[in-house]
Amino acid sequence: MQQKEGLRLRFPRAAQIRHSKEYARVYRRGVRVRGRWILLVAAPAEQPPTARIGLSVGRKFHKSAVFRNRTRRILREAFRLCRPQAPALDMILIPVGKEDFWKLAPVQEELQQLMGKAVKKLSS
RNA sequence: AAUGUCAUUUGGAUGACCGUGGUGGGUUCGCCCCAUCGAGGAAAGUCCGGGCUCCAUAGAGCGCAGUGGUGGCUAACGGCCACCGGGGGUAACCCCAGGGAAAGUGCCACAGAAAAUGAACCGCCUAAGUGACUUCGGUCGCCGGUAAGGGUGAAAAGGUGAGGUAAGAGCUCACCGCGCGCUUGGUGACAAGCGUGGCAGGGUAAACCCCACUGGGAGAAAGCCCACAUAGGGAGGGAAGGCGUUGCUCGCGCUGUUGAACCUCCGGGUAGGGCGUUUGAGGCGCAUGGCAACAUGCGUCCCAGAGAAAUGGUCAUCCCCCUUCGGGGGACAGGACCCGGCUUACAGGAUGGCAUUCCAC
């Protein structure tokens, strides 16, 4: 029933930043907003109105590959669930705090707040 | 049954909804729909060994590195199996870099006389030779003899017992150990027996070294193709040449012959796509050979293929664990070309063999 209203929460390739050129563009033009768990680097979308994200989870964040994979998946899931409300931005998500990172709901909440802040910062 | 020991195996289950990478199909062409497959026993550490790719078809010598009982297995190995020797344990079983110290060199602190050219500090002896004294019994010396005893040390020149002696000593004998020779058994490491020698002379080779065996180098960002792009940029070197080629020498190959190839530095441009890339020393089952590792044959299955990198989220029920009864939690851990090992991490289970002790029949 929900499918009919166009609220399906997908996460296609077009919503991912995949090349180092695109990453470089966001880092050069973007603004930075920091929360408890996430550092968000955001720039106006290259292909509006599609919002896109890229993840940057290095070995410095956590030693365990399992933990890093889990972090990536939570970040992706958080973005996927927010996508209908997301502003047209290209964003890079960088995790910064590893305390209590394993729960989805609070992370998702923070991501929405940060996206709002980023839009304000860009328009000013 | 308890304890121990050696293996093998498992690594929460089911469902609903949303989402994701590959493949196949559909398609109203929309990253839309359907089907199907989608992390491990260690995927890990990157410690060995291969396959594969390029350099010469992978060559020679020196150097360097690794390995080190014997026989086998294997594509290969530093792995595995069996056996031998040594050590530990009542036993099952476990551990061992386990060749050479009469090729040479070095080192062995402190202590001790001495730490290796066969040693005399204390002690023991004074038989033989000799000097002095003498109460003619001897006494003290000299020249000596002696490795039994003491002490030092991690280690002191075979051990124990008996004979022997001036005191002693493999000086002699018995047993044990050791060396050498022979015989027998074994493919062999080695073992057993017999004879013989009279001890043949410390430790360290994970000190240098010697011996035997093994190893050419670089790595999937290897390498090949397509597309795009600067630019015919500047400086220096440049023929007894340059490059492949890395420590050296040789050899081989490619390239070039007078403003050129090529090399170095500076400056500039790319860094997209495809192949390699998953059918393989492959898994499972059965049979045969072998003590075993393993091999052979037959049958059967297709079992991730990403590339800023896919397996996730939410909820429910059950199963375990902890609980302060509210609840909290689910071992170690995530492919990056692929295999064979090794090493390390691992909650809780399951199965089997063997040993010791106890109980019952």
Add this chain to the structure above:
RNA sequence: CGGGGAGUGGCGCAGCCUGGUAGCGCACCUGUUUUGGGAACAGGGGGUCGCAGGUUCGAAUCCUGUCUCCCCGA
């Protein structure tokens, strides 16, 4: 993926190659000096040598495994 280096008192380092005593500077404590403090001088305490095995009579040192950190190349 490949290569290199480090781990020693609280901190920064030496000793390791060539095995037997763990040392130096700063810091700390006590005393002298000073009216007091600093400085100076004298004395003192403090180290499982990252961890686990092995070789050796003996290991910070030699060998093997392992953990952590740092640096380079592509």
